Amino acid sequence: MSDENAAQGETPETEIPETETPEVDPVETLMAENAELKDRVLRTHAEMENLRKRTERDVADTRSYAIAGFARDMLTATDALSRALMVIPEDVRETADGSLKSLIDGIELADREMQRLLAKHGVKPIEAAGQKFDPHKHQAMFEVPNPNVPEGTVVQVVQTGFAIGERVLRPAMVGIAKGGAAAAAEGDDAEGVDKNA
Structure with missing residues (x-):
């Protein structure tokens, strides 16, 4: 019979020895x-908590800084109001009467109101x-020689x-x-150092 199978092009069946598969304990x-699912749930919960916190932070930032562009323009x-007040000499302010006095008072009122509204919206x-x-907060325009204050101190606001x-x-x-008390203190400390080297 095996000759017939071979003649017909069929391969004889070979028996595969049965191996014993160890029984898997269903409880294990x-x-x-259960441990894998618990781990997944804990990770998902942590991710959702992080997402919630990030969203709250983004919403708070948006509320705080949404008017930043508008506030910058309002500055x-x-x-302009502050400069208008600065060009009016003090003696003219004191002696002004009539419509000039009303104009000065109006500019001062508008300036104070603008400052109040900016402060109300967190602009300080x-x-x-x-x-x-x-x-990070200051832009240096020039240096002023002043020996009475430490070097790097702001002495004038433009x-x-x-x-x-x-x-x-x-x-x-x-x-x-420039060249204030800090520079003098550094000079005292460096007296014994040869600066010619």
Whole structure:
């Protein structure tokens, strides 16, 4: 019979020896699945919690900084009002009467109201005078020789800077001290050092 199978092109069946498969304990299988599913649930929960926190942070940032562009534009208007008040000499302000007095009072009122509204929406001026120069908040315009204050101290504010929350809308344009007390202290410490080398 095997000759007939060979003649017809069929291969004889070979018997595969049966190997004993170890019985898998269904309890262990279920416990492993349970542990894997528990791990997945915990990871998914952690991811969702992180997503919730990130979304809350993004919403808070959007609320805080949404008006940043508008506030930056409004600073131009407040600067114009401040400059208008600065060009009026003090003696003219005191002696003004009639329509000139009304004009000056109107400009002062508009300037105060603009500052109040900016502050209401979180836009605050950056304190610069007397502070240590901070390149993140200040823009140095010039240096002023002043031996009475430490070097790098802001001694003059050319234009007030503003921030909204932690973000700078416009840096303060400042003049900083050069060659002050800090430079003198460094010079005293370095007296024994040969600077010609």
